Amino acid sequence: MTQAIAALGLTPSRTHLLWELGQRGPVTQQVLATALKITPRAVTGLVDALVGSGLVTREPHPTDRRATLVTLTSRAEALVSQLKRGHEALARSLFAPMARTEFDSFARGLDGVIVRLRTHLAATALESQRAKP
Amino acid sequence: MTQAIAALGLTPSRTHLLWELGQRGPVTQQVLATALKITPRAVTGLVDALVGSGLVTREPHPTDRRATLVTLTSRAEALVSQLKRGHEALARSLFAPMARTEFDSFARGLDGVIVRLRTHLAATALESQRAKP
DNA sequence: CCCGGATGGTTACCATTCTTCACTATAGAG
């Protein structure tokens, strides 16, 4: 993905933000911070850069004067839909050759692994929290 | 992995370098650059930091006076084997619950996906090379 | 109504990772 992204003159993080914005429509930077799993401070920098590139605008929030709504420009919307098409094409070329039953059991296996990984991460996160205070 | 790594007072990149060094034994920085898929210049910085932490030493290459051999200290070796144990334990907890046949077909499916992904990457890499000159 | 705590965003500062370009020193082929 990084290759295709760089070809469009974007960095991975900025693209990730555009992608989320494409999924959710205009949202506050807090929402973006949560979606991207970064701090609100980091969102500020990414939005600054994208505003500078004319891919995003900051609009005032209609009811909360503290917040800003980040919105895709039409240029960015075209770009995001191009990314989405590329993503779907890649996914198809990776998984289409698998037989249906083969794909299903593969997906089930992967689901199990992910569940166990999440469990493990939650457990170790609790441990480090207990180690701090 | 990043969590477990930080708990040992290491950064991800530096740990990756130690890991590779653990797999290969003493090697030149060129070899490390290739293994880590970064430029030789970046290796210099990582090795500098690890020398500062007493985890690695720079030894002169026996036959090539331009090159240096990067070597793990005993402290780093203990640390790497601890990482390896953690890695194996995690892998077991993720995959052990799968039945043998289930695991086999999962692994086969994953292999296929990876092969197709590599093919795709190679193709797009050629495209961007053709676009440059 | 208003006061105090919570929330949204930003300024300032720093660490990490990695890159490109220029340069030195050594190897090795012809």
Next chain:
DNA sequence: CTCTATAGTGAAGAATGGTAACCATCCGGG
């Protein structure tokens, strides 16, 4: 012995992300 390729580094900078301090605004309980 010269010419080129290779190993490593200095300088400068881009991108990503974090913490701490701070301001403006929101909102609920007195």
